[in-house]
Amino acid sequence: MSQVSETTVDRPVDTSHMQVSSTNVAIEVIGMHKWYSDFHVLRDINLKVMEGERIVIAGPSGSGKSTLIRCINRLEEHQEGQIIVNGTELTADLKRIDEVRREVGMVFQHFNLFPHLTILQNLTLAPIWVRGIPKAEAEETAMHYLERVKIPEQALKFPGQLSGGQQQRVAIARSLCMQPRIMLFDEPTSALDPEMVKEVLEVMISLAEDGMTMICVTHEMGFARQVANRVIFMDQGQIIEQNEPEAFFSNPQHERTKLFLSQILH
């Protein structure tokens, strides 16, 4: 298992917006199965995410967490069941996939910034070429989000010149520039040094405070406690347990969950 820590952000988290009141379904996964050739990675996944919900997925390495969220923006194909994102079902239809991807932002463990473009160009690339937003406007938006992730002064540098934490914040800002309705995070902090973890978590918490729908694969249990309204525990490609953070951490039901929690919380 990669880094597991309990970094908490030492400021009161404003939970006023965080109550989920919407009845709109953002993501619905129904009876989904996925295989890698003969290996049954995801088994009977059922998941309903309301708009504004913040979900943390935890589980041992190899349990299929990454695969699950990669299926949601169809970086991976599923073989059985349905995935419906913002009312659009994911099928082989390229047009629909592009539509979905426009509305779903994704942040990767290893940032995946475009090394040949400046930070500003990284941020404006998709708005200009996908959304057809005028350059000046796209740059304005980009600067807005750079300020939001607290690194506006780096706009003209290249990714290679930034620290890991800064790069990850740029990656978040890059996704936000597309003004997505849903954000997916795949272990965004596990490639970072502890002090950088904090700056990235800060950004993620502030997103949560604004009511963004989020699904985060993370081992940051402190983050889960502070902002998640649901924690999902996966093992062997299936959802084993799911609960509100408080109940999940204090009173795990399933044997595997107990074992997992005892291992990571010492």
Added chain:
Amino acid sequence: MTDIGFVRADMVDARPAPHRTSGAVAWAQKNLFATPLDGVLTVLGAIFLLWIIPPIYNFFIGHAVGPAGTVEECRMENAGACWAYIHSEMEFFIYGFYDIPEQWRPNIVFALGAALLIPLLMPKVPFKRTNAVLFLFVYPIVSYYLLAGGVFGLKPMPTEKWGGLLVTLIISVVGITLSFPIGIILALGRQSKMPVIKTLCIGFIELVRAVPLISVLFMASIMLPLFMPQGMTIDKLLRALVGVTLFTSAYMAEVVRGGLQAIPRGQYEAGASLGLSYWQRMYFIILPQALKHVIPGIVNSFIALFKDTSLVYIVGMKDLLEAVKTKNDTALEWQSANTATTGYLFAAMVFWVFCFGMSRYSIYMERRLNTGYKR
């Protein structure tokens, strides 16, 4: 949002994928017909294969004249490759004009070389050091006297008589064994902090790499005699060897330099802090790591050298290619439409086997040595 709690009661067992994901059908679906475009490419590829394979098969095997055939069969309409020609001229292709009763001598050299080289190349065989010393220092001397003769009552055999595959192998083995250390020294010199040595090495490396091998060979064969004191002649084979070795060592130097640059500074400093001298540091710490990094590059240089040995033909040496070309042009008794083609294809197959073998070996070694250095 109160009923979000969920605990799985019984685990879902793994089951096979709905569509077959293994087996021939699934394989074809994935690799041949994944998308309609793939399907089109597959069909076009199949048409191409159907078109190209039968004539190739017929030429090489179907209509070919086997080793026991006669020239009349080779001259027939529709005849394929004339392997009988290769079979009958094989000795010339291997030994050139080396006297036939004396051909046991190159045979011993071949056998000895294989006996020493094969265990050297197999990672598991012990006695590497002894073996290497034998191969690098004893074997060349023994081979030289065996081939050239003139001692122990062996009939003298001037290098003009050597030819064919024998010469190709001599040039490449000598070139490889000599250019490797020279290349390392040049690479170290290029990294040196001493301006005179650094400039010399850079000048040599860059000059040699800028010009084609054939001009270096011209230089070796025409100008080397001019450079020597009057009355001293240099053997033609030796001239070619000098040219090929110098040429390859410049390329080898660049490959080794790449490896040296990939070594983190800390390794140099660690070596220095242990109190090792420059050469000790290089020998024990830096070079083993650097060379390991660049095995593919080193082997590529060897392959290039092996292919380049064919260029000695241009300065009048008799290697395998020359032997084949000579027979193609002069063996009137074997004249037929496909004689020349068969000859060149045979030479190509010989070169191919060696080069392909080397490249496979390098991939194998790379995998084996891939210890602890992966990006």
Added chain:
Amino acid sequence: MTTLDTGPAAAPRVSFFNDPVIRGIIYQVVVAGLLIAFIAWIVGNTAANLAAQNKTTGFDFLWKTAGFDISFSLLPWSRASFYWEAFLVGITNTLLVAFIGIVLATMLGFTIGIARLSSNFIVSRLATVYIETIRNIPLLLQLFFWYFAVLKAMPAVRESLALPFDIFINQRGLMLPRPTPDQEFTWVMVTFGLAVIVAIALSVWALRTRTLTGRYPRQIVLAGKAADACITFLIAFVALLVLLAVIFPISNAPMLAAILAVVIAALSVTRFAALARGVLSFVIAFLILDTAIGGMFSSLPGFVTTAVSAAVALVIARVVYSGALERPPSEARFPLALMALIVIGVPALVYWLTDATLAFEVPVLERFNFRGGLQLPPEFVALAFGLTVYTASFIAETVRAGIQAVNKGQTEAAQSLGLKEGDRLRLVIVPQAMRVIVPPLTSQYLNLTKNSSLGAAIGYPELVNVFAGTALNQTGRAIECIALTMLVYLIFSLLTSVIMNWYNARVSLVER
């Protein structure tokens, strides 16, 4: 590195000879001394040898008449020409074959490199077989094969192999029609040049407007639509004309073809554009396949060929159709058709208006030889072909490595931002791959240029052959000839590395 031997702290008490600085100086003096002595020895020997052979030195021979023939030359050459002219002929011949080889090898190499990465088993395997076969066989052997075994085995002049478009192959080489433009044709060329400039300027403007405002300029979009229809009409007309000619020879086929083409072109501007493209691609694919398969398997009965071609063409049409369904609307597309129409259409219009003619002088078989046309000697053909085939295998590997060097995460990031495949390649993948590809690609170009010297072995009069071969033998000025020859290659190589350094400095990724 020797100067690093001991740290500065050890400075006070080292003996004189162990001081790394002093030691370094001593080493260098010794090496330099040895080298100077060696050079002096060589110079002395050479002088003595030359004196003994009664030979003179110097470059004065360059201004003497050469008195030999050169079989192939772009520059005027006769026996009365000077040696320096021979030098220039050698250089131009080297550059000519290198240039042609580079262009062709780049196209072939990129195709094969990309094919090798294909997910299609047959395609990638074919590419692998090509690469592994070609690059493990010496180039000289391949040249011999093409020259002695293939070209020399071509039919004699009288039985020349006739290819389409008045191209002939025989033992004497390749005979092509030679374009003979007339006076007015200059205008066409000028227009063509202008049209290219205009098209580039328009593209830049369109793309800039696209980035700045989010959409392509309105005029361009409109013109683009018109151009689309126009080009569709032209292609459809030609394809249908051929198709009709193939199926049933009727007298007013052009009329029919034109009417059908208009229908297709009209469809292509409506929302049935995808259908139009599908139909068109069926016709074209069918024609090409039918010809190709008919040529490849001449023993097959005609209806089999037709059936197979039609079936495959149908699948191709289906692919094109579904691809076209997913095309963004023309407002969001770069107006490629417009640019093509400008570059080709405008010069064609001028050609028609000015009554210019571009005649082709066709090679004709006379009693013993071909006359007229563009006659490429077999040496040139074999060398250019051999260099292309050989270098392409290396370029393919370079391309494959470059594309694979781009992290998979880059594609995924671009995908998750919603970038379409074309934009993904253009904006993210290709720029990164090219940084990796260009440096080794340039060195392959340099290798090809150096390898062209092997033309000497099959009698192509390139630099080494003309100068380090013939001229050297005639004058005996070995040192001068070889030095001049090497100098030329040295200059090529220096120029290349200057350009490469500039390029690398420009594109190298900024790292921490």
